[in-house]
Amino acid sequence: xxxxxxxxxxxxxxxxxxxxxxxxxxxxxxxxxxxxxxxxxxxxxxxxxxxxxxxxxxxxxxxxxxxxxxxxxxxxxxxxxxxxxxxxxxxxxxxxxxxxxxxxxxxxxxxxxxxxxxxxxxxxxxxxxxxxxxxxxxxxxxxxxxxxxxxxxxxxxxxxxxxxxxxxxxxxxxxxxxxxxxxxxxxxxxxxxxxxxxxxxxxxxxxxxxxxxxxxxxxxxxxxxxxxxxxxxxxxxxxxxxxxxxxxxxxxxxxxxxxx
Numbered sequence: 536x537x538x539x540x541x542x543x544x545x546x547x548x549x550x551x552x553x554x555x556x557x558x559x560x561x562x563x564x565x566x567x568x569x570x571x572x573x574x575x576x577x578x579x580x581x582x583x584x585x586x587x588x589x590x591x592x593x594x595x596x597x598x599x600x601x602x603x604x605x606x607x608x609x610x611x612x613x614x615x616x617x618x619x620x621x622x623x624x625x626x627x628x629x630x631x632x633x634x635x636x637x638x639x640x641x642x643x644x645x646x647x648x649x650x651x652x653x654x655x656x657x658x659x660x661x662x663x664x665x666x667x668x669x670x671x672x673x674x675x676x677x678x679x680x681x682x683x684x685x686x687x688x689x690x691x692x693x694x695x696x697x698x699x700x701x702x703x704x705x706x707x708x709x710x711x712x713x714x715x716x717x718x719x720x721x722x723x724x725x726x727x728x729x730x731x732x733x734x735x736x737x738x739x740x741x742x743x744x745x746x747x748x749x750x751x752x753x754x755x756x757x758x759x760x761x762x763x764x765x766x767x768x769x770x771x772x773x774x775x776x777x778x779x780x781x782x783x784x785x786x787x788x789x790x791x792x793x794x795x
Contacts, residue, residue, distance in 0.1 A: 539568040571613050571792040573606065580792065583610055584785045588773075612765070617791040619768035622677050622775065627698035629672040631741040632705045634684040637752065637763065638663030664763065666748075669696055670741040678748070678771050680764055686710040690717070704736050744774055 539557060540547055546561035558565045570580055579602060586596045593611075597604050667689055668678040677696065681688045689710045697703060699718035705711045707725045714721040722736035731737060748770050752758060758766055776784055 570789075571610070571795050573610060573613070575602065575606065575610065577789070580610070580789055581785055583607065584614070584788050585781065587611060587614065588781055588784050588788075613792060613795065614788060615765040615769045617788065617795060618772035619765070621787070621791055622768075622771060623671070623675050624696070625698055626669055626671045626675070626677070626696055627701045629735070630697055630701050630703050631670045631672070631738040632668070632689075632693060632697075632703055632711065633738045633741045633745070634665055634667050634681070634689070634708070634710075635745040635749075636663035636665055637749065664760065666745075666767065667692060668741050668744065669693075670738075670744060672740065674740075675775050676741070676744050676771055678744075678767055680767065684708070684710060686712070690714075693717075693719075704738055706738060747774060 539549065541549070541559035541562060541564055543564045544559060544562045546559045548560040549557040550560060552558050552565060556565050557568060568576070570577065575583070579600060582600045583596060583602065586599050591599075593604065593607060596602075596607050596611075600607070602610075665681050665684045666678055667681045667684065668676060669692075670676045679692070681692070686709070690713075693703070693714070694717060697719065700720070702720040702722065703711075703714055704722050704724070705714075707723050707727070711721070711723070722733075724730050724733050724736055724738065731739065748767070751770050751773075752766065755766070776787070779787070
């Protein structure tokens, strides 16, 4: 829980004065509290987070909050950073793993990109950015950018993020071969043979998240590759807390920002 402190005497009792400033009841020092390293009041942060969680554009957030564009961009960058750490660390029980590729459709690429590159293949062998994901059947998801979708990249993540003894569902991609020898109950579905569900074995939940992720990224009209991890963290967080009322989402994010 956020608690402002006086910069001089570290007191915690204040009077509210003009323009969001506080006056310490102990030493009478006036100051604007910094939240998340920024001179924004709690009211401004909550208003900004409310419009952000409603998926409003930068221009709308600037207009509705009366905060400068520079400060809004800086604040949203911080919000996405704290979203990245507010995710489950370890998964257990019934778990799904899969990989996907992000990069958009070739027909929507800029002319400069089309001149310097060739059209990407679909799926494995593509030049698009690989992303690996884990989903617990309870509804929580986690995803990260990986250099490649091979065993050397994916197995260490699985061992770190999934508790041994868990039931891991995947497709038949070669990177997952040998999971049973690592202490997991491994079940597969063979998509190449149009097999998508086999009893309780499937990865439909995680594929549903990947579909949601791609739709959200496409709606932004393009994201710089070096900033993709921040937006990936944002949509993982939004998906994990999709059932939470917006007031509680605002409170959760505000506390995360205030404690940075």
